[in-house]
Amino acid sequence: MQNYLTPEHLKSLRLDLSDLVCLKTDNFNEKALLETLKDKDINLLAKTAVQLSVCGYGNQVYGNFSTKDGIQNVQTVFDQQQVKYSNPKNTFIAETDFTPRRLIRFFRYQIEEYIITTKCVSYLATKYCPTDQFEEYKYKIFPGCEHIVDITNKKMVKVIINTYKNLSQKQNIDVDERVTRILIARGYVE
Numbered sequence: 001m002q003n004y005l006t007p008e009h010l011k012s013l014r015l016d017l018s019d020l021v022c023l024k025t026d027n028f029n030e031k032a033l034l035e036t037l038k039d040k041d042i043n044l045l046a047k048t049a050v051q052l053s054v055c056g057y058g059n060q061v062y063g064n065f066s067t068k069d070g071i072q073n074v075q076t077v078f079d080q081q082q083v084k085y086s087n088p089k090n091t092f093i094a095e096t097d098f099t100p101r102r103l104i105r106f107f108r109y110q111i112e113e114y115i116i117t118t119k120c121v122s123y124l125a126t127k128y129c130p131t132d133q134f135e136e137y138k139y140k141i142f143p144g145c146e147h148i149v150d151i152t153n154k155k156m157v158k159v160i161i162n163t164y165k166n167l168s169q170k171q172n173i174d175v176d177e178r179v180t181r182i183l184i185a186r187g188y189v190e
Contacts, residue, residue: 028102029095033106036098045077045098046107048103049111051064053144057074062075062085082097082098108145109148112148116139122141125137125138125139125140126138127167128167129166137156146164151183154188160179
């Protein structure tokens, strides 16, 4: 006895799907985040995003950075600007909420400009970019670059994927899978 129905049987089911509205689980909404920034210090948050992307963060250590106003503690900025951090895995984040990763994604072009202008190499490039690719890509590899890379530049995309694979292997995490999904969602095809 066969356990599967034929396509004809399944297609013949008469269902009413006219009132269905699918709700996305990815709720990253740049317009909503931009609206949220009206009540925040956008310059301070952009500087914080650069700090996170260039220097990195992990194990609840976010670091400090210096501005004309003195030393800024990233966690203090998070608290003052209502950035959600230290979130347990699978925590619901509203589309108007900033997290460290959302800050980096939102300010990705400012991060890129800062790195190119200052010739500052991110921790991601320094520690994890394949050695034979480092000189060519040291100013192009940083957390957030996966959201702006020209996906038709297959060589660059492969360097990004290999960089994140190195990070994942050395840190025993699976961030390379997330980055690969982002690149595929943007249209990258191997």
